[in-house]
Amino acid sequence: MHRLSIDYSIPDPALTVLGAGLQCDTLRAALKQLPLEIDLIVSSPMRRTLQTTTNALGWRMAEGCPAIALAEFQENSAKPCDTGSDAAAMAAEWSAFDWSEVDPVFPAKTGLYEFSKDGLTRRGVEARKWLRGRKEKVIAVVSHAGFLRVGVSYCQYANADFRVFEFAEGEEEIGGRLVEWELTEERAGGLGKSEKGVFGWETQHFPEEKVEEGVPAEDAQGASAVKVAS
Structure with missing residues (x-):
């Protein structure tokens, strides 16, 4: 739900004028028309998603709906544009959000947050488990197209769709089955701006994996822990 500059070297960039204005305005109008009452908002702790949340769900x-920042919903890659800023500084700047659940390792792209097939698989499972374990009935998630996909x-x-x-x-082993x-x-x-269909894992979504000498590539990679939702 963001509009990103084409300069991938900009650290944790803000929304463009188009993204912060017209796109968020259109999104806000559509969300207000949904036959749902949002009980909780969870946002990636990155600048553009915090802006989107504030502009489209402010x-x-x-009205009193709590908003939580959560590292599990950050963007995928380790490029500057997809890496967040210091959590303490962001918490001071974005004080309307609850930062108490942000993983202390944020914004480092290590462990659960490493840019790899294994890392994204595990993070996706944890994100789904977190959502399913909440008591709220309707949760609005403001994240990034790459990670959501x-x-x-x-x-x-x-x-902004x-x-x-x-x-x-x-x-349950992957955090539950989602039905759209x-x-x-x-x-x-x-908003009718996206593509129809289910999109599974594709090689270009991840950095090239290192293969141990003498071990076939398919054995080194192992089986995916995530199933494509049906």
Whole structure:
């Protein structure tokens, strides 16, 4: 849900004028029309998602809906544009958000947050488990198209578009099975700007994996722990 500058060397960039203005305005109007009352907002702790949350969901925050920053929903790569800023400084700047659950390692791209197939697989599972374990009925997640696609819902997201899912029985080992509402599935996103269909793992989504000498590539990579949602 963001509009990113084409200069990937800019650290944790802000939204463009288009993203912060027209795109967030359009998103806000659409979210207000949903037959849902949002109980909780969770945002990636990166600048552009915090802006998107404030601009598109600030009306709900003003009504008392809590907003949490969570490192699990940050962007994928380790490029400057996809790496967050110091959490303490961001918490001071974005004080309307609860920063108490942000992993202390943020913004380092290590462990659960490393840019690798294994890292993104594990992070996607943890993100889904976190969502499913919450007591709130309706949670708005403001994250990044890349992570949502490969780690959470396996759907495409255009800039500032949205989709609505419910948890169904099954696939507990990956945090639960997500079923998309027909409303957004048939329209290819709530604003109709995204692509229809399910998008699984693709090689270009991850950095090239190192293969140990004498070990076939397929054995070194192992089996994916994530299933494509049906």
